Amino acid sequence: MDVPTSKLADPAWRPSRKAPLLxxxxxxxxxxxxxxxxxxxxxxxxxxxxxLAAAAVATVVLAPLHIIGVPWWRYRVHRWEITGEAVHTRQGWLVQEHRIAPISRVQTVDTTRGPIDRLLGLATVTVTTASSAGAVTIPALDLDVAERTVRELTDIAAQTRGDAT
Known part of the structure; x- marks a missing residue:
């Protein structure tokens, strides 16, 4: 039995450079x-x-590692890309997830901005599809990139035949 050897190409784009700060x-x-x-x-x-002293020592050691290490690692891992055929993301920290949603399955495209996102000029794009796995999210994009992505994705989805089910 032959096993496919092709590797899934990584999505091309990273989140904003401000994502680790978020x-x-x-x-x-x-x-x-x-x-x-x-x-x-x-x-x-x-x-x-x-x-309490042991908890304080653990906090002093672990907090800086967590505050610096996790955002840096997430930034190295997170990727996204939108093509004429699909929305492709790679996310995760310990467990990494690749998601590919065909454009023909896109139902809605939303933008979310929490208080810290607004302070940093960032937004998250959520692409809802007809999938039991749930929506595809593209976190921590610069606001102008998020707005352009929503427009582009909406235009591509409008030109694609399919019933999004």
Missing amino acids: WASGIVILWLVLIVAQALLALARPGIGWP
Whole structure:
């Protein structure tokens, strides 16, 4: 039995150069909540010294690694591309996922901007398809790139025959 040996080509485009800053800010918020919880616990229960000290040491070691390492790695992995035939993304951190959605299956194209996205001038494009796997997302695009991508994708989908089901 012959096994196909062709490799799926990686999508061509990366998210915005500001994407790591967006992802790091979300991680910082998570760590700040944990640090506040540790401080409140230390104030409320001063008798449990060594477990709190161990948690503080772990926080001091792990937080910077997480804040710097994860966004950098995500930026190295995340890719996206839109062609006349499909929307192709590669995302993930530990588990990487390739998604290819044929243009004929596109139902809606949306843009989402959270508060930090707006502050950084970023947006996420979500392409909803007739797929049980769910929507395809293209995160952390510069706003002008996201708007251009939505227009382009809408134009391509409008010219493509298919019932998007």
